[in-house]
Amino acid sequence: MADPFPPAPEAELVLALLAGDPGALDRWYRAEFPVVWRLALGVLLDAEEAEDLAQEAMLKLHDRLSAWDSARPYRPWRNTLVLNLCRDRLRRRDARRRAEGEAAERELRPAPDPAAALEQGETRELLQLALAALTPREREAFVLRELEGCSSEEAAAAMEIEVGSLRSLLTLARRRLRAFLERRVPELAGGEND
Amino acid sequence: MTERDERDRRLTDALRSAWSDLVPPEATPEATDPRTAACVAWMREAWAQLEPPPARVPQHLRPGGVPRFGPWVLPAAAALLLLFLVRDRGLPPASPDPVEELAVSGEPPAETIHREGDALVLERGSVRLLLLTPQTGVPGAEPNTRPETEDLTR
Numbered sequence: 001m002a003d004p005f006p007p008a009p010e011a012e013l014v015l016a017l018l019a020g021d022p023g024a025l026d027r028w029y030r031a032e033f034p035v036v037w038r039l040a041l042g043v044l045l046d047a048e049e050a051e052d053l054a055q056e057a058m059l060k061l062h063d064r065l066s067a068w069d070s071a072r073p074y075r076p077w078r079n080t081l082v083l084n085l086c087r088d089r090l091r092r093r094d095a096r097r098r099a100e101g102e103a104a105e106r107e108l109r110p111a112p113d114p115a116a117a118l119e120q121g122e123t124r125e126l127l128q129l130a131l132a133a134l135t136p137r138e139r140e141a142f143v144l145r146e147l148e149g150c151s152s153e154e155a156a157a158a159m160e161i162e163v164g165s166l167r168s169l170l171t172l173a174r175r176r177l178r179a180f181l182e183r184r185v186p187e188l189a190g191g192e193n194d
Numbered sequence: 195m196t197e198r199d200e201r202d203r204r205l206t207d208a209l210r211s212a213w214s215d216l217v218p219p220e221a222t223p224e225a226t227d228p229r230t231a232a233c234v235a236w237m238r239e240a241w242a243q244l245e246p247p248p249a250r251v252p253q254h255l256r257p258g259g260v261p262r263f264g265p266w267v268l269p270a271a272a273a274l275l276l277l278f279l280v281r282d283r284g285l286p287p288a289s290p291d292p293v294e295e296l297a298v299s300g301e302p303p304a305e306t307i308h309r310e311g312d313a314l315v316l317e318r319g320s321v322r323l324l325l326l327t328p329q330t331g332v333p334g335a336e337p338n339t340r341p342e343t344e345d346l347t348r
Contacts, residue, residue: 025255030251033249059255124243142237181237187236
């Protein structure tokens with residue numbers, strides 16, 4: 001049976017950083033930033049906001065590295081911190097949108113057209129639209145487990161839920177994604193006439 | 195306990211044991227149907243194409259870097275500066291201390307130029323001051339309960 005919490009190379013970098021290795025900071029930052037940014041993008045669905053949050057998260061992670069218990073898996077610890085920041089950001093964004101009025105929001109940012117996005121080859125746009133079809137919790141579960149390749153145990157630990165709950169979220173997420181993508185991506189619509 | 199109760203208990207135990215032995219299947223993409231797996235694969239491919247922005251280590255994280263200020267420091271400093279500016283502009287310029295002004299003016303001290311009976315005349319620069327002690331018995335005058343005027347120049 002696969003190790004539910006496989007050893008993470010990032011953890012080695014953290015230990016080197018904490019031990020005062022002079023080159024470890026750069027190595028750790030460059031290894032972690034893309035992961036943190038992708039996770040933020042997957043939850044927030046906004047590239048600029050994801051970059052901003054990733055920088056904030058990296059600073060917070062750096063500040064708190066000494067509090068990480070090296071006997072515990074590193075990835076869930078890191079992912080929990082990033083997810084919590086993302087949730088805070090989503091709450092603030094929702095509150096701001098409510099305050100500004102949904103009508104004004106729609107006027108400023110018209111909903112993107114999935115068909116047009118696909119025609120223009122904007123895979124990233126379509127990816128974000130597909131993830132937007134999920135609830136925030138489903139998105140977190142799908143990004144961690146399916147896109148970032150965490151084990152079920154790692155993803156559940158990061159989200160601070162049971163593995164069974166994670167599996168339920170994943171099932172719902174896959175179902176929704178299939179319904180969304182099969183209608184918009186021709187190469188995936190082959191089974192429609194089955 | 196009757197024989198029927200005993201049979202029910204054994205049956206319940208067997209069912210409970212079988213229930214606890216159930217292992218839920220791992221819901222991996224491989225376990226899902228091919229069409230769903232294809233959708234997940236498409237998502238993974240799109241995910242792998244994401245290009246993260248360049249990772250630049252903030253200078254203040256490096257040893258000896260400039261310390262990082264919290265997000266509240268700059269607004270607080272600006273507010274403080276504004277407060278000082280408004281306060282300085284709102285108040286008239288501070289007047290110099292009169293005692294200090296006298297001390298640095300270089301003018302001579304008050305001088306007794308005339309004394310007669312209960313009258314004393316002091317002069318300092320262009321100012322001349324006449325001091326009189328009220329006399330008892332004068333209508334409207336209060337009795338003099340204060341000590342006699344002293345010669346301030348002594």
